[in-house]
Amino acid sequence: MGAVSAPGLTTAETLVSFRAARRQPGRLTLFESPLDLPVFEVTRFKAARPYCDGVRTLELALHAVHEALSDAALDISTLAAARVGVCLGTTVASQLNDLAFFRSYKTTGIASMAPVRRYLKGNLADAVAAHMGIQALTVTVTNACSSGADAIAIGAQWIDAGLCDLVLAGGADELNRVPLSGFHALGLGCPFPCMPFDKHRQGLNLGEGAGVVVLEASAHAAARGHAPGLALYGHGTACDAHHLTAPHPEGRGLRTALCQALALAKLRPEEIAFVNAHGTGTQENDLIEGNALSAIFGSTLSVISTKGYTGHTLGAAGGLEAVFTGLALREGWLPPSIGFGEQDERIPITPLRAHTQIHGRFAISTSLAFGGNNTALLMGLTKGAV
Amino acid sequence: MPPFLNGLGILTATGRGIDSLRSALQSGWQPPVTLTLPDGRELPIYPLPPGALEDKSLGRKVRRADRLSKMAVFAAADALHDAQLPPNLDRRRVGLIVASALGSHATTFQFLDEILTYGDAGVSPTVFSHSVQNAAAAYIASTLDLQGPALTLTQVHFAFHHALLIARQWLASGQCDHVLVGGMDELSSVMHFICRSLFHAPMDGKLRPFAFTKYPATIPGEGSAFFLLSLTPQPGSYARIGQTMIGPWTQPTAPPGLHLLEADGTLADESGYAIPAAIGAQLAAYAPLFGSMTGGTPFQTAAAALMLKEQICFATPVADADDALPLCRATAPQPLAAVHLTRLHCNSMAGQIQLLAPF
Numbered sequence: 104m105g106a107v108s109a110p111g112l113t114t115a116e117t118l119v120s121f122r123a124a125r126r127q128p129g130r131l132t133l134f135e136s137p138l139d140l141p142v143f144e145v146t147r148f149k150a151a152r153p154y155c156d157g158v159r160t161l162e163l164a165l166h167a168v169h170e171a172l173s174d175a176a177l178d179i180s181t182l183a184a185a186r187v188g189v190c191l192g193t194t195v196a197s198q199l200n201d202l203a204f205f206r207s208y209k210t211t212g213i214a215s216m217a218p219v220r221r222y223l224k225g226n227l228a229d230a231v232a233a234h235m236g237i238q239a240l241t242v243t244v245t246n247a248c249s250s251g252a253d254a255i256a257i258g259a260q261w262i263d264a265g266l267c268d269l270v271l272a273g274g275a276d277e278l279n280r281v282p283l284s285g286f287h288a289l290g291l292g293c294p295f296p297c298m299p300f301d302k303h304r305q306g307l308n309l310g311e312g313a314g315v316v317v318l319e320a321s322a323h324a325a326a327r328g329h330a331p332g333l334a335l336y337g338h339g340t341a342c343d344a345h346h347l348t349a350p351h352p353e354g355r356g357l358r359t360a361l362c363q364a365l366a367l368a369k370l371r372p373e374e375i376a377f378v379n380a381h382g383t384g385t386q387e388n389d390l391i392e393g394n395a396l397s398a399i400f401g402s403t404l405s406v407i408s409t410k411g412y413t414g415h416t417l418g419a420a421g422g423l424e425a426v427f428t429g430l431a432l433r434e435g436w437l438p439p440s441i442g443f444g445e446q447d448e449r450i451p452i453t454p455l456r457a458h459t460q461i462h463g464r465f466a467i468s469t470s471l472a473f474g475g476n477n478t479a480l481l482m483g484l485t486k487g488a489v
Numbered sequence: 490m491p492p493f494l495n496g497l498g499i500l501t502a503t504g505r506g507i508d509s510l511r512s513a514l515q516s517g518w519q520p521p522v523t524l525t526l527p528d529g530r531e532l533p534i535y536p537l538p539p540g541a542l543e544d545k546s547l548g549r550k551v552r553r554a555d556r557l558s559k560m561a562v563f564a565a566a567d568a569l570h571d572a573q574l575p576p577n578l579d580r581r582r583v584g585l586i587v588a589s590a591l592g593s594h595a596t597t598f599q600f601l602d603e604i605l606t607y608g609d610a611g612v613s614p615t616v617f618s619h620s621v622q623n624a625a626a627a628y629i630a631s632t633l634d635l636q637g638p639a640l641t642l643t644q645v646h647f648a649f650h651h652a653l654l655i656a657r658q659w660l661a662s663g664q665c666d667h668v669l670v671g672g673m674d675e676l677s678s679v680m681h682f683i684c685r686s687l688f689h690a691p692m693d694g695k696l697r698p699f700a701f702t703k704y705p706a707t708i709p710g711e712g713s714a715f716f717l718l719s720l721t722p723q724p725g726s727y728a729r730i731g732q733t734m735i736g737p738w739t740q741p742t743a744p745p746g747l748h749l750l751e752a753d754g755t756l757a758d759e760s761g762y763a764i765p766a767a768i769g770a771q772l773a774a775y776a777p778l779f780g781s782m783t784g785g786t787p788f789q790t791a792a793a794a795l796m797l798k799e800q801i802c803f804a805t806p807v808a809d810a811d812d813a814l815p816l817c818r819a820t821a822p823q824p825l826a827a828v829h830l831t832r833l834h835c836n837s838m839a840g841q842i843q844l845l846a847p848f
Contacts, residue, residue, distance in 0.1 A: 137609050197592060197643045197644075198592065198594070198620070199597060200600075202601055202604065205598055205679070206605055208679060209605060212527055219683055238736075243643060243644045245641045263658075263662065264658050264661070264662075281597070281600060281601070281617075281620070285618070287609070287612075288612045289614040289617065340639075340640075341636055342638065342639035344630040347631070472623070473627065474621070474624065474630070475630060
């Protein structure tokens with residue numbers, strides 16, 4: 104697993120921030136904007152390359168990929184000899200949203216084609232494979248905020264179908280002016296650090312980062328003598344079929360996705376140690392997600408949202424939160440759901456307020472998205488790792 | 490088991506629906522529309538015909554939708570209707586995959602225009618939400634009440650091929666009983682400018698897929714095509730989806746009845762198509778009807794599906810080529826067991842789809 108986001112450039116750094124219950128939202132520095140909203144930038148990542156050359160998302164993804172490969176004890180030669188897939192989710196990197204290009208076109212009628220050519224060659228999954236120097240099955244998922252989780256589910260299906268031995272899966276997104284102004288226009292931007300599931304929550308903060316997991320066919324792992332310790336036991340995906348931006352009032356799609364993941368893993372709800380919720384801090388998401396989780400797992404479920412540490416990283420969120428879920432299982436503890444303080448009486452679950460030991464092998468990470476997408480990833484410690 | 494293609498919906502410059510597709514394939518090449526751009530340059534294009542996005546039965550459900558979403562919804566609704574699924578269909582088991590090369594670029598440019606015109610704090614929330622790449626899928630799912638998995642893939646190359654692969658997995662794994670899978674791409678004023686800057690247009694308005702030239706001409710097109718895939722056949726099944734491959738081009742194990750080459754001017758150098766053209770199969774290419782689209786495979790797939798269902802070969806619309814090439818030069822009934830589609834990418838990769846007769 105590999106992760107880069109505001110709480111850390113690596114999973115190890117992230118765990119230090121989680122253990123200290125430390126979050127560091129800040130003012131926007133990556134680009135100019137009149138919007139005074141706190142954001143979660145990966146501040147120490149800035150030096151890599153100039154902003155807005157269109158590769159920050161790619162660099163974040165590659166950073167997480169390299170950590171994930173190291174964590175999985177894989178090198179390029181092993182990858183070169185395997186059937187590899189790269190399945191990544193993103194939002195920003197999938198759009199031809201170069202403001203300088205458009206401004207030039209609009210004001211002068213001419214514009215450099217360099218941003219267009221970069222976009223045409225810049226498909227995230229293709230670019231990651233090319234930078235790694237590997238031939239791979241490559242797909243870029245653009246399912247809005249569930250993209251990273253959906254990419255992991257597709258990667259698992261590639262392995263199940265025998266198409267790949269190894270899949271690099273997850274999501275990546277950089278902070279960008281388009282979603283910042285868009286979420287502000289929707290009235291979803293919080294003017295202070297976000298408060299997922301809290302009674303007084305007022306919206307989300309945007310963040311950036313990348314979270315990548317290495318999915319590996321068990322036979323391939325065994326053949327190279329690798330015991331991963333974690334497995335993806337189930338996944339489920341369902342659409343609300345309700346509204347472009349609002350979740351279904353009963354959380355219909357989320358409930359279906361959770362039930363699918365449990366059924367695929369052949370597990371009962373009480374066997375789930377905790378849920379790493381999507382928990383954005385918006386009124387509607389947290390209300391509907393909290394009620395759907397309670398309906399399936401009961402109100403005593405251990406639940407956290409890590410958005411308080413990372414902000415909402417959009418296409419990266421599903422990948423990052425899958426990594427955080429795996430880290431928690433591996434470490435045996437959960438950080439407090441930072442930002443949560445006062446119970447909302449309309450939400451029957453109570454996110455963790457303190458560092459908590461985990462009792463159990465299995466956990467779920469949920470992702471909800473624009474368009475009514477809902478995805479649940481069910482991960483667990485392998486028997487040998489318990 | 491290869492899934493069955495049981496429903497088809499299509500919307501292109503040639504019109505909406507299967508009858509329009511058949512009519513276009515029978516009629517052959519038609520000249521493109523020539524635009525005069527703001528800088529005075531001319532650009533031939535194949536746009537949707539006027540009125541193509543008017544639909545009283547679906548109009549209310551998509552009245553707020555952007556153009557791309559409407560294009561997608563109309564073709565998707567037609568495909569679902571065409572498949573005549575039972576009314577007691579379990580809609581949680583119907584998946585949806587939307588593939589696009591460029592996605593919602595027109596609405597994204599509209600949003601950038603909002604930023605420049607009104608400032609970051611004054612943009613339209615509606616325009617923003619429609620600029621998100623999965624807006625079209627959201628409209629399809631809500632309009633048709635599809636509650637299964639919904640997936641949007643946006644990538645310049647082979648998005649539709651990947652969509653077919655994933656649809657097949659969803660069916661094979663039992664996750665879905667049916668998957669509505671399709672692709673769409675649209676034109677816009679900015680895209681006109683981009684196309685005119687990146688490509689050159691043919692003097693006579695004709696794409697020449699069999700020229701195999703290093704400098705192919707391009708005529709941008711737009712449209713949407715959707716397919717309802719199921720593991721079980723229906724009396725009206727069009728085809729079965731055989732192998733879908735993405736990788737170095739490989740010769741089919743047996744020559745198909747018809748080999749569709751997707752040379753349409755979107756590749757910088759189309760000389761590579763000479764190799765797949767030489768496998769000995771009868772050749773056709775229908776891009777001259779629809780225009781050039783990097784994500785154009787769904788339209789060729791629709792043509793192939795119709796031919797397999799109706800056991801007819803439609804004449805390739807622009808047959809300017811070496812006389813030795815075995816082109817399908819006349820429309821005629823013909824027993825067709827398989828149609829093979831080949832699309833090349835500049836990095837030596839190919840997307841190949843094998844369609845088989847349904848029965």
